[in-house]
Amino acid sequence: MINSLMSALKIGDLRQKLLFTLLMLFVFRLGAHVPVPGINNEVFSNLVSQGALFGFFDVISGGAFKKFSIFAMSITPYINASIIMQLLTVVIPHLERLAKEGEEGRRKITQYTRYLTVVLAFIQAIGMSIALKIAFIRPSLDQYILVSLTLTAGTALLMWIGEQITEKGIGNGISLLIFAGIVSRVPAGIIRTVEYIQAGTINYFNLILLVVIGVLVIAGIVLINEGQRRLPVQYAKRVVGRRVYGGQNTHIPLRVNQAGVIPVIFASSILMFPEQLVQWFSSGKFSAWYTTYFAWGTASHTIIYAFLIIGFTFFYTTVIMNPSDVAENIKKYGGFIPGIRPGRPTAEYISKVMNKVTLVGAVFLAIIAILPNFVLMATRIPNIYFGGTALLIVVGVALDTMKQIESQMLMRSYHGFIK
Incomplete structure (x- = not known):
């Protein structure tokens, strides 16, 4: 794997794609530390540490959920929208025809997926705001709307970053965002484990x-x-x-x-x-x-x-x-x-x-x-919380990304041989 990455860095356009991917992942990690306004982060952090469900959310979002940042909902609404659109393609004849029309049809389905993502994200943001109102500094209707719109905008930005990585970078952008979020929690998990050993837990x-x-x-x-x-x-x-x-x-x-x-x-x-x-x-x-x-x-x-x-x-x-x-x-x-x-x-x-x-x-x-x-x-x-599902995502994304890098390197080797 390391040899493949080193070889990829020696190829000009492939190096640019790798650097662009790293830049987008850096923007993602930067946004994970931008807090949503009007939230008491200390109260919210204590609330997250009480439940396994919240802990799993925090792992998937790369710590953004515990900080209640603009990326707290992660890319989950987009994934749900994509799954729903794939299922509807089998049920609705119009979508089935679009899927068979080639690139133009897939582009329209992608556009529908984006619209559905925004709708699902806003609904989830409203539900999250109501459920976690105890962490609000000043609970009010304006504050609920502000938090919901901020979380929805964060998900939309993540969706755009993922699509940019897929188009101009290496690998599947959405999968890499989830991968980066999970991997970013590994150092904190190691530190927590060391503390458990020192405390005798x-x-x-x-x-x-x-x-x-x-x-x-x-x-x-x-x-x-x-x-x-x-x-x-x-x-x-x-x-x-x-x-x-x-x-x-x-x-x-x-x-x-x-x-x-x-x-x-x-x-x-x-x-x-x-x-x-x-x-x-x-x-x-x-x-x-x-x-x-x-x-x-x-x-x-x-x-x-x-x-x-x-x-x-x-x-x-x-x-x-x-x-x-x-x-x-x-x-x-x-x-x-x-x-x-x-x-x-x-x-x-x-x-x-x-x-x-x-x-x-x-x-x-x-x-x-x-x-x-x-x-x-x-x-x-x-x-x-870094359990089987997280490992499944990390290993699967790593294998797929390395296969894509190797296939692009092989394609460029063939091009060089033909020339």
Whole structure:
């Protein structure tokens, strides 16, 4: 990895892309320290430290949530808007036609996603302002509106930064923003762990156990992310004039973790909604009952969370890779899977294999997402928010970014050879 980065810095335009990406990430980290006006940061910081849900928010936002800065909501509204638009593309015929129109259609869908992001961000900002009103210096309608607009503007700015990185930098901008936010919390986590050891809260055995679990989780994430089932495909030879086309053997790669981290984010977003409602109406009997049995980290919440992740993994995998469309494309170009008839039998076979592969990835995602609860019981180290989901994002983004850097270096090597 280090050798690839050093080689990339020697290439002019690739070096410019890397420097531009670092500059945008610096702006992101700078904005994470710009506070929202009218908030008592000390009260808010104490409020965040009381709940695991708030701690997870703080990790994803790179500490911006605990400081209640302009980037406190992170890029979560944009991610939710993107997921919703992808799901609506399957349901709404107009969006489905736009998705098939090429670059122009995708540009319009991206524009719709931006509008939806602003709407979702404003709704989330209003809910956050009402739920956390105890941290307001002077609670009033004007203050609620000011805080909501500031948080919405911060999310819109993050969305723009992410798109600029994707267009002019290296890697996926949105993923890199989440990556930078999570990694920025590592030094604080190390310092806190050292303080726990010095205070006698934990011992070295707990720390070694945590490191071993972390290494095993990272190895498992790499294995699952890179794992795939290859379905062989053969294309018949075609004679056109004096030329022979086709006759080649290839394969369809069915990745074990085809959906990535999207099911985890979507399941978290759904479970956060009742959590926010409970915070708004904290004095009722329903709130007390929900907090007792379904609060973040309870057994009921963990089970529901795991099943939602498994369900969304199957659903999202089917959305992004439709077996019927794949079988139709294979048949259109004269291909077939050995031993399987083209058309519907091929679609059924692909669906059967994909379901088996997806089940492994779905169960793995669920285990990774609920891992912090079990790590806490095993190591007895409090406030472990840098759990499986964060590791899944960090490792996945790092692998994808390095692959993109290597592919661009390889492309430039071919260009140099041709010239």
